[in-house]
Amino acid sequence: MTASREWRILRFLRFITRSLILLLIALFSALAAMRFAIHGREARVPNVKGLSLLQAHETANRVGLTIFVEDKFYSSYVPEGSIISQIPAANSRVRRGGRVRVAESIGPLRVAIPDLVGQTELAATLNLQRRGLDGVMIPGIAIPNSSPDQVIAQVPPAGAMEFTSPKVTLLLAQPPKSPEYVMPNFVGRQLAEAREKIARAGLQLASVAVVGGSALPNQDNSPDAPSTSIAQPKAPTSGTVAAQSPPAGSRVTPESQIRLSVTQ
Numbered sequence: 235m236t237a238s239r240e241w242r243i244l245r246f247l248r249f250i251t252r253s254l255i256l257l258l259i260a261l262f263s264a265l266a267a268m269r270f271a272i273h274g275r276e277a278r279v280p281n282v283k284g285l286s287l288l289q290a291h292e293t294a295n296r297v298g299l300t301i302f303v304e305d306k307f308y309s310s311y312v313p314e315g316s317i318i319s320q321i322p323a324a325n326s327r328v329r330r331g332g333r334v335r336v337a338e339s340i341g342p343l344r345v346a347i348p349d350l351v352g353q354t355e356l357a358a359t360l361n362l363q364r365r366g367l368d369g370v371m372i373p374g375i376a377i378p379n380s381s382p383d384q385v386i387a388q389v390p391p392a393g394a395m396e397f398t399s400p401k402v403t404l405l406l407a408q409p410p411k412s413p414e415y416v417m418p419n420f421v422g423r424q425l426a427e428a429r430e431k432i433a434r435a436g437l438q439l440a441s442v443a444v445v446g447g448s449a450l451p452n453q454d455n456s457p458d459a460p461s462t463s464i465a466q467p468k469a470p471t472s473g474t475v476a477a478q479s480p481p482a483g484s485r486v487t488p489e490s491q492i493r494l495s496v497t498q
Contacts (some may be wrong), residue, residue: 275329276327276328277329277330278325280296282301282320282336284316286317290317299333300334301334302334305338307339307400309339313339315338315340315341346393348362348392350404351388352384352385354384355383355406362402367401368401369401369403370402371404372406373408376409377407387404412488416485417478417482417483419482420494421476425494428475436488438489439492444495474496475494475496476497479493
């Protein structure tokens with residue numbers, strides 16, 4: 235009875251040991267499969283610096299990556315058409331199908347920067363293109379006696395010989411902004427007073443309407459005003475302002491159309 239019992243216990247221990255071994259094997263297999271799946275989708279970034287653009291494309295494609303030329307620079311040390319720098323760095327790990335951003339050499343500097351200040355945007359652009367340069371336009375500020383889109387500054391300056399990028403940044407003049415005013419409150423004032431204030435501010439009175447009637451365009455009663463053969467209803471010349479558009483406190487410019495409604 236004792237021997238039989240010991241035999242059963244021994245068989246049970248063997249079964250547990252074998253089960254644990256099989257479980258460990260399955261666990262290690264799963265971990266190895268996961269590691270392979272993760273790293274199988276990764277690629278090691280090759281070193282493409284110094285290679286020609288065609289060679290860089292071929293080298294990157296072999297490991298499942300693509301080359302993207304992000305910028306171009308002048309270089310006296312790297313031949314034209316070759317790679318100056320790259321991101322990510324060589325030997326980095328990235329996902330397959332990713333891009334390697336590179337800067338391409340366009341060879342040594344062969345041109346001097348022209349003087350573009352005072353030229354229009356179009357003339358400056360054509361001037362740069364003739365020299366194989368690119369213009370980067372930046373809207374500037376309004377400057378008196380400067381026409382819109384006129385170049386008022388440039389970087390690098392005219393005559394520069396030591397620069398790396400073929401891009402020239404140009405600061406352009408902008409048209410002056412129309413002056414802005416705060417719309418006064420004309421409600422309760424006499425129409426004649428409102429007309430005078432609007433004219434003195436250089437604003438436009440587009441129409442005057444009688445409350446309960448239709449809006450009539452503001453008419454120029456000066457002797458030089460052109461006359462028409464068709465009689466037009468005359469806008470009221472007196473009354474108290476009952477409503478206005480835009481409302482008081484709004485921002486208006488000389489181009490804003492002001493409309494008043496009056497009671498008589």
